[in-house]
Amino acid sequence: MDDMTKMTFEDAMTELETIVRQLEEGKSRLEDSIALYERGVALRKHCETRLREARLRVEKIALGENGQPIGTQPLDGVEES
Template sequence: MAENATQTIPADVQKMSFEEALEELRHIVGALERGDGKLDDAIASYQRGAELKAHCESKLRDAQEKVEKISLSPGGEIKTEAFDVG
């Protein structure tokens, strides 16, 4: 995860799995689309949604980089390389 991204994403969001963050993001989007709540609540929800979106994007980038590290050896066997996310 990029240094700037970790500074803007709250610790509770950083601890979430991709699936947990996506589920909360879906809930927020649904509430915003329905117009539930007051304006201030909608603004706070939008901010939380932006944090969740950034976290999901980071998780997807990490997964993509891991997948890209998987390659086939000359003998046709799958070879993986260590991937350092930190």
């Protein structure tokens, strides 16, 4: 399941939808169905975690003398909502 942490939300959700369709078709063998279901549950959890983590974080790029970005700093005035 390590591979999943790197998965994008969209990829995870697309796979979840595919699994749901496969299960609903009911053509898989029982063992496969259980494995699919477990994978689906993990994918769902991954997606939900991603969503729960979502919060607005606003930063401003700080530019150095030469105009190159040297870091970030909070954006005054508009950061929280």
